[in-house]
Amino acid sequence: MDLVGPAGRLEAVLNEGAPNAPFVALVCHPHPKGGGSLHNKVVYHAMKVLNDPAWGFGLAVLRFNFRGTGLSQGRHDGKLEAGDVLAAMNWLENEYRLPMVVAGFSFGAAMALSACCSAADSDPVVKALIALGLPTAAEGRTYTYRFLAGCTTAKLFLSGDHDQYAPGAALAEVVDSAPAPKKLLLIGGADHFFTGQLNQMQQALGCWLKEQLS
DSSP states (O other): OEEEETTEEEEEEEEOOOTTOSOEEEEEOOOGGGTOOTTOHHHHHHHHHHHOGGGTOOOEEEEEOOTTSTTOOSOOOSSTHHHHHHHHHHHHHHHHOSOEEEEEETHHHHHHHHHHHSSSSOOTTEEEEEEESOOSEETTEEOOOGGGGGOOSEEEEEEETTOTTSOHHHHHHHHHTSOSSEEEEEETTOOTTOTTOHHHHHHHHHHHHHHHHO
């Protein structure tokens, strides 16, 4: 399926949920220049937690390719992709008229937070925000998240304690800058990609979601 984004067509995949699910979800992929796409393993495993009834949620989950990735039109920018996230959120809102969970991995987490938190008030449609492997420095670029200061949506920051793109102290500083409700969870021994620890990532994500969505 395709979405209409600010730079043209966005390639997307929708995993349908249970008909009575009270929320919908969006999951955003990591940096395309590092091979990131909607088929990324971390993105897929996060989608399964949100979508598979075995985890207890059964939400419809939308994944899409950022501009210039896969069959999506446009060119990679590095900041304007937040507009792609908003386009995907608008599609979900128009299609389902339900509150949503917005998640992202790495670059996708940065863009999801930017899209959801940069407005003067946090979007009331967004019930929960999930930042998996949020980077603080990558590929010579430092990521700052000043906009988090006004973001009162419930937020989960879930990373490995050996994340090569976000030293624990730097990530803790980012989380400290955000108002409650928020939670920082570090998976012991896990790297940026949760290599060999995707199940532990899923368990942590599922537990937090149960607290937020019950």
